[in-house]
Amino acid sequence: MSTQLPEQVDDESSADEVEPQPEAQERRLQKKRDRAAEQERQRQAEEAEKALDDEDTYHLKVFRYDPEIAGKKEPRFDDFHVPFEKGMTVLDALMYARDTYDSSLTFRHSCRQAICGSDAMFVNGSQRLCCKTQLSDLEEPVRIEPLPHAEVVKDLVVDMEHFYDQMEAVEPYFQTNDLPDGELEEQRQSRENREKVKMSTRCIWCGACMSSCNIAAGDNQYLGPAALNKAYRFTMDEREGEEMKQQRLEILEQEHGVWRCQTQFSCTEVCPKDIPLTEHIQELKREAVKNNLKFW
Amino acid sequence: MHEHDVIVVGAGGAGLRAAIAAQEEGADVAIVSKLHPVRSHTGAAEGGINAALREGDSWQDHAYDTMKGSDYLGDAPAIETLAQDSPEEVIQLEHWGMAFSREEDGRVSQRPFGGLSFPRTTYAGAETGHQLLHTMYEQLVKRGIEVYDEWYVLDLAVSDEPEPEDRSCHGVVGYDIQSGTIEGFRARDGVILATGGLGQVYDHTTNAVANTGDGVAMAYRAGVPIEDMEFIQFHPTTLPSTGVLITEGVRGEGGILYNEEGERFMFEYGYANNDGELASRDVVSRAELTEVNEGRGIEDEYVHLDMRHLGEERIVDRLENIIHLSEDFEGVDPLEEPMPVKPGQHYAMGGIETDENGETCVSGLYAAGECACASVHGSNRLGGNALPELIVFGARAGHHAAGRDMKEAEIPTGKRGDWEAGDVDTPVEPGDVPGTGAGDAVADGGAAASDLDPDELVQRATERTQVRIESLLDNEDGRNHAEIRSEVQESMTQHVNVFREKEGLKQALRDIREAREKYAEVGVADQSRTFNTDLLHTIETRNIIDLAEAITLGALAREEFRGAHWRKEHQERDDENWLKHTLLSWNGGSPELWFKPVILEGEDKRYEPKIRSY
Numbered sequence: 001m002s003t004q005l006p007e008q009v010d011d012e013s014s015a016d017e018v019e020p021q022p023e024a025q026e027r028r029l030q031k032k033r034d035r036a037a038e039q040e041r042q043r044q045a046e047e048a049e050k051a052l053d054d055e056d057t058y059h060l061k062v063f064r065y066d067p068e069i070a071g072k073k074e075p076r077f078d079d080f081h082v083p084f085e086k087g088m089t090v091l092d093a094l095m096y097a098r099d100t101y102d103s104s105l106t107f108r109h110s111c112r113q114a115i116c117g118s119d120a121m122f123v124n125g126s127q128r129l130c131c132k133t134q135l136s137d138l139e140e141p142v143r144i145e146p147l148p149h150a151e152v153v154k155d156l157v158v159d160m161e162h163f164y165d166q167m168e169a170v171e172p173y174f175q176t177n178d179l180p181d182g183e184l185e186e187q188r189q190s191r192e193n194r195e196k197v198k199m200s201t202r203c204i205w206c207g208a209c210m211s212s213c214n215i216a217a218g219d220n221q222y223l224g225p226a227a228l229n230k231a232y233r234f235t236m237d238e239r240e241g242e243e244m245k246q247q248r249l250e251i252l253e254q255e256h257g258v259w260r261c262q263t264q265f266s267c268t269e270v271c272p273k274d275i276p277l278t279e280h281i282q283e284l285k286r287e288a289v290k291n292n293l294k295f296w
Numbered sequence: 297m298h299e300h301d302v303i304v305v306g307a308g309g310a311g312l313r314a315a316i317a318a319q320e321e322g323a324d325v326a327i328v329s330k331l332h333p334v335r336s337h338t339g340a341a342e343g344g345i346n347a348a349l350r351e352g353d354s355w356q357d358h359a360y361d362t363m364k365g366s367d368y369l370g371d372a373p374a375i376e377t378l379a380q381d382s383p384e385e386v387i388q389l390e391h392w393g394m395a396f397s398r399e400e401d402g403r404v405s406q407r408p409f410g411g412l413s414f415p416r417t418t419y420a421g422a423e424t425g426h427q428l429l430h431t432m433y434e435q436l437v438k439r440g441i442e443v444y445d446e447w448y449v450l451d452l453a454v455s456d457e458p459e460p461e462d463r464s465c466h467g468v469v470g471y472d473i474q475s476g477t478i479e480g481f482r483a484r485d486g487v488i489l490a491t492g493g494l495g496q497v498y499d500h501t502t503n504a505v506a507n508t509g510d511g512v513a514m515a516y517r518a519g520v521p522i523e524d525m526e527f528i529q530f531h532p533t534t535l536p537s538t539g540v541l542i543t544e545g546v547r548g549e550g551g552i553l554y555n556e557e558g559e560r561f562m563f564e565y566g567y568a569n570n571d572g573e574l575a576s577r578d579v580v581s582r583a584e585l586t587e588v589n590e591g592r593g594i595e596d597e598y599v600h601l602d603m604r605h606l607g608e609e610r611i612v613d614r615l616e617n618i619i620h621l622s623e624d625f626e627g628v629d630p631l632e633e634p635m636p637v638k639p640g641q642h643y644a645m646g647g648i649e650t651d652e653n654g655e656t657c658v659s660g661l662y663a664a665g666e667c668a669c670a671s672v673h674g675s676n677r678l679g680g681n682a683l684p685e686l687i688v689f690g691a692r693a694g695h696h697a698a699g700r701d702m703k704e705a706e707i708p709t710g711k712r713g714d715w716e717a718g719d720v721d722t723p724v725e726p727g728d729v730p731g732t733g734a735g736d737a738v739a740d741g742g743a744a745a746s747d748l749d750p751d752e753l754v755q756r757a758t759e760r761t762q763v764r765i766e767s768l769l770d771n772e773d774g775r776n777h778a779e780i781r782s783e784v785q786e787s788m789t790q791h792v793n794v795f796r797e798k799e800g801l802k803q804a805l806r807d808i809r810e811a812r813e814k815y816a817e818v819g820v821a822d823q824s825r826t827f828n829t830d831l832l833h834t835i836e837t838r839n840i841i842d843l844a845e846a847i848t849l850g851a852l853a854r855e856e857f858r859g860a861h862w863r864k865e866h867q868e869r870d871d872e873n874w875l876k877h878t879l880l881s882w883n884g885g886s887p888e889l890w891f892k893p894v895i896l897e898g899e900d901k902r903y904e905p906k907i908r909s910y
Contacts, residue, residue, distance in 0.1 A: 040821070068824045087537045087627070099778035103830040104822030111504040113540045114624060115426055116335040132624045153474060154827045160332070173434035174393025184349065184383055186390040188402030194395060201395045201427060205334045237393065 037071035057081040059141040091130035107156035117204030127208035127270040147211040170231040193238045200233035202273040209267035221256040225267035225277040232280040300326040303483040308336035309686035310665025311490030312432040317694025330448040337504040341425025342543035344417035346680040347382040353414040355379040365411040366674025367859035368905040372898040373706040374670040382684035394431040409679045411576040417680040422617040446473040453757035460519035461710040465661035466750035469761040476825030480758040486697030488662040498641035499785035502541040511667040513839035515648045521879045523669040524646035526850030532580035534640030544679040547573040551603040555592040578860040581639035600634035645673040654693025657710030662693040675859025718889035723802045724809040728885025774819020777837040797864035801852045
């Protein structure tokens with residue numbers, strides 16, 4: 001089990017931290033929660049049994065965990081049997097399970113067209129975007145877990161803060177001191193240069209690469225493939241100029257920067273936008289070497 | 297309680313631009329958003345940004361095309377502002393590093409789009425929105441603007457004077473999705489709503505699941521009029537199984553539509569003999585559905601969009617994203633086969649009534665982007681005009697809220713004595729959900745601003761919201777929101793779609809009434825305080841019900857055929873009676889309908905309505 005769970009706190013203190021409430025009300029709520037949990041388990045068992053009789057269903061095994069609710073604190077897998085329709089994606093199946101069987105099933109999703117990057121999960125042992133993964137491409141039972149190497153908030157939702165922090169560490173914004181004269185004059189950029197950075201600009205911050213990276217798993221400070229790719233996007237943009245490029249390479253050459261990458265290609269393999277992440281990191285290494293050679 | 301000068305609600309294109317603008321003006325600004333900014337739906341925009349940048353083009357031509365495209369229901373001051381400000385805003389994006397597609401000489405590329413007299417759509421492949429969203433988020437990071445992400449805004453803190461024009465907004469109430477904490481956000485100078493679209497009112501939409509029209513619904517219930525809600529744009533090329541958008545850029549580059557017989561129906565059946573596939577979106581959507589309804593659709597559902605003849609090189613260069621979308625979501629390789637497409641809900645032309653500075657009639661409350669209606673798009677939005685709207689009006693709202701001295705607005709807001717009162721014959725009593733306690737014109741404050749200090753007003757709104765949340769959680773055995781939501785979505789898609797008729801519209805109102813009654817019994821089964829999406833979706837569903845009703849009431853009231861609004865009983869555009877905007881006021885839970893005239897007077901000309909011929 002590669003998923004990290006936050007340290008559990010006992011029942012009452014967690015409730016107190018969330019919102020202090022009179023004891024009686026809290027006891028009442030707790031009872032309700034326990035009862036709800038029990039009812040839910042029963043209903044699911046019944047639904048599961050019913051669905052098993054149906055041949056055109058897909059069997060999902062979904063990771064569940066809720067730090068707050070008695071009976072859900074112990075991580076477990078729930079079974080859902082979802083009626084299958086042609087073209088159905090893993091996200092469709094999860095939404096069906098949530099809307100039909102258990103409204104407490106929790107996961108992030110929004111655009112369902114592979115651009116918002118919010119529904120990256122660990123599906124049958126691989127980091128994937130649920131919205132663009134066809135159920136029919138997967139072996140049953142389909143095992144759905146939160147992204148490994150990230151703290152689980154609840155069910156399939158992980159804490160993305162660390163990922164965002166790493167993205168911000170590379171100064172992820174365009175910087176130039178050399179804007180053209182004239183209010184409506186754009187900076188020229190050659191087609192070749194735009195083509196060079198194009199793939200790197202497609203990152204949707206889903207976190208799949210970071211989750212798949214062995215180095216990032218062992219070194220919390222490693223910038224990781226997504227942030228390095230973001231750095232590539234600017235380092236290679238001819239509009240920023242040479243001086244800025246050197247400044248960027250200095251950031252990338254730090255102890256937990258590009259040199260940590262061991263070219264295992266796992267990030268490149270899982271990237272849902274087909275960004276050649278490993279290649280970009282290698283190119284940054286080459287640039288860094290060239291940059292250093294100049295001063296010898 | 298959190299406190300800032302300006303609070304921006306929503307972190308898509310309009311919200312980000314508004315926050316940057318407010319900060320440029322020296323304000324302490326914060327964004328409160330239910331999604332992390334990079335997850336916003338602006339990222340899904342594909343086609344491009346219209347801006348008159350080149351020799352041979354002019355802002356006047358852009359304004360004229362937009363007015364004509366709107367079918368003369370846009371307000372000239374808003375349209376001209378859009379056309380005048382967008383070149384500077386687009387070049388600013390370029391200066392912020394946005395990865396636009398490039399010409400041989402290194403300048404940004406532009407391409408033709410439907411309804412435009414000049415190829416003025418600037419783009420970044422078929423992923424313009426993604427590039428724009430990320431570029432602006434980068435600027436946010438650079439400037440250190442504070443973002444409360446995964447905080448859902450549940451209500452506005454608005455004072456409750458009898459007339460909305462006398463009210464003022466002092467903040468919002470937020471819900472921290474991760475922890476379940478409810479807190480007030482006090483805004484010293486202004487609140488800017490930038491909450492985007494409401495596509496989830498329908499079940500076949502290009503919009504994200506998060507696009508539930510929260511801002512429009514909140515403003516509506518706080519007494520702000522909402523404008524032209526009946527004008528919903530249906531995009532003619534969405535994938536049938538999911539609603540995923542296939543950009544108009546495909547037709548802009550020369551893509552062709554065919555029916556089942558292999559006929560190029562836009563010409564062969566005379567829907568648009570001048571512009572064919574590049575006629576405006578309402579025209580093409582109706583043409584496709586007519587083909588399907590007359591038995592010339594494929595599998596009785598869709599038509600084909602073919603771009604194979606453009607050649608692989610051009611497709612990869614300009615429309616690469618479309619290859620992936622078609623393959624991933626429809627299993628069709630568009631380099632080998634034509635893509636199946638049908639119309640889908642895409643954009644709400646209507647929304648919160650604002651002037652050209654983004655201000656509403658409630659002082660301190662602004663709106664920008666798709667949730668707003670400064671009336672740039674009138675009854676039909678041209679492709680490539682949504683993204684400039686975001687940046688132009690986002691920037692203006694941000695500057696104005698933060699205190700910049702702007703030219704006085706020409707578009708009037710709020711209800712005036714001389715506006716014409718409207719009336720519709722409805723089969724049911726429309727309005728509030730019984731027992732939810734949000735029926736009062738002002739959702740929260742409970743007192744006029746003069747009686748309370750603003751902090752106290754925000755505090756009261758917060759307490760009231762807490763009670764509402766507790767009661768939803770208390771009713772754990774109540775009805776599930778998902779059932780109610782999908783019933784509304786299905787009825788809207790059946791009755792308030794591309795084609796509309798009186799009886800269907802009335803049926804939709806009856807269905808919505810039924811949904812309201814069910815909603816009175818709604819409850820939340822998930823009792824957790826942590827990341828409770830069950831609770832969020834329950835609250836969103838209420839917004840969907842209110843907006844579905846507003847759209848249907850507007851559609852029933854407007855007895856003419858204009859832009860995206862087609863009525864079976866009224867097959868003519870009626871300029872004599874209907875050159876006016878539909879407005880709805882919440883009025884304590886019983887919607888009040890009235891009209892205000894369209895402004896056709898521009899800076900130095902008057903726009904004369906002409907028959908649209910595409």
